Amino acid sequence: MTDERAERTDGVTRRRFLAGGASAAAVGLAGCLGTRDGPVPAPTVTSDRIDDGWRLLEESESTVFEEAFGPVTVRAIEHTRAYEYVSVADALSGTFDAGGSPVVFFSTRIDLRPAIDTLPGGVGRDRLMGEVETAALDAFRGQLRSSGIEGIEVVEEGTTTVETGHTATAWRLTGEFAFEGELPLPDGSTTTIDETAEIEARLGVWHDGTDVLVAGGAYPTEPLSDAIDEALPDAIDAETVLDATTDEETAAALSTEPETFDEEIDALLVSVE
Structure with missing residues (x-):
C-alpha cells in the first residue's frame, strides 16, 4: 500500500468511528475492567x-476521541491491523497494474480510558453495544471502500461464537470489486479488461470483558478468472490466456475458488483476541 492510500484508509477509519462513536453511548462500550496505561495492544490473530x-498492509493506532463527561475525561483509542491476501493482490497488480484487492482482512481493538466501571452515572456496556456496533460497521464499510470494494450492502445479521467463547454480533455484506487494464493475449495483441467481481464480506464485533474487538474480511464469490472470461472475445477463454501470458502462480491465484477464501476469513475472524 502506498503512503497516500494508507493515509486515506487511516482517515476513513477514524472518521467512521468518530461518526458512530463520539457520543456518551459509544464511550460506554470500549472498555470495562480497569484503566490501561501505555499503548493499546494490537489485536492478535x-x-x-x-x-x-x-501480508500486513498497515498498522495504526489513534485516539478516536477525547471528551469530558461530568468530572471524567474519556479517551477512546483504537489499534487496527489491515491485511491482504498476497497471491491475489500480486496477481492483480502484476497483470493489470491494479491497486486494491478483493481479498482483505481487518482486526481492531478499541480501548476506553478510564474504563466503563469508573464512568459517571454507572453507564453499562450491554445497553450501549448497539452504538459501538453501528460505528464498527460503518468503519468496516470505509475500509472495504479503501480496498476498492464498492456498492456495499448488509444482507444478513446474526451472532457467532469466537474461539475465546464470547458471542459476537455478525453481519454478512455484499459488494463489487472493479478492476481494469490491458491484458496481453497469446497472439501478442492486448485486450481491455473492465469488469467487476461480486464480493461477499463478513464482520464480527464482540466484547471480551476488557475491550471491544472488531474483525472482518472480504473475498470474491467467484474466481476472478471468470470475470476476466466475460471480457474476452468469444474465440478465447481466460484459462488459455492466463496460462499463455502469466506464470503458474498468477494463473492459480486468479482462478482460486471462493470456498478457499471463505474458509480463510471464517478461521481468521473467530481467532482474533
Missing part, C-alpha cells in the same frame, strides 16, 4: 493462517 498467505 491467533490462527496460523495469518502467517501463510497474508
Whole structure:
C-alpha cells in the first residue's frame, strides 16, 4: 500500500468511528475492567493462517476521541491491523497494474480510558453495544471502500461464537470489486479488461470483558478468472490466456475458488483476541 492510500484508509477509519462513536453511548462500550496505561495492544490473530498467505498492509493506532463527561475525561483509542491476501493482490497488480484487492482482512481493538466501571452515572456496556456496533460497521464499510470494494450492502445479521467463547454480533455484506487494464493475449495483441467481481464480506464485533474487538474480511464469490472470461472475445477463454501470458502462480491465484477464501476469513475472524 502506498503512503497516500494508507493515509486515506487511516482517515476513513477514524472518521467512521468518530461518526458512530463520539457520543456518551459509544464511550460506554470500549472498555470495562480497569484503566490501561501505555499503548493499546494490537489485536492478535491467533490462527496460523495469518502467517501463510497474508501480508500486513498497515498498522495504526489513534485516539478516536477525547471528551469530558461530568468530572471524567474519556479517551477512546483504537489499534487496527489491515491485511491482504498476497497471491491475489500480486496477481492483480502484476497483470493489470491494479491497486486494491478483493481479498482483505481487518482486526481492531478499541480501548476506553478510564474504563466503563469508573464512568459517571454507572453507564453499562450491554445497553450501549448497539452504538459501538453501528460505528464498527460503518468503519468496516470505509475500509472495504479503501480496498476498492464498492456498492456495499448488509444482507444478513446474526451472532457467532469466537474461539475465546464470547458471542459476537455478525453481519454478512455484499459488494463489487472493479478492476481494469490491458491484458496481453497469446497472439501478442492486448485486450481491455473492465469488469467487476461480486464480493461477499463478513464482520464480527464482540466484547471480551476488557475491550471491544472488531474483525472482518472480504473475498470474491467467484474466481476472478471468470470475470476476466466475460471480457474476452468469444474465440478465447481466460484459462488459455492466463496460462499463455502469466506464470503458474498468477494463473492459480486468479482462478482460486471462493470456498478457499471463505474458509480463510471464517478461521481468521473467530481467532482474533
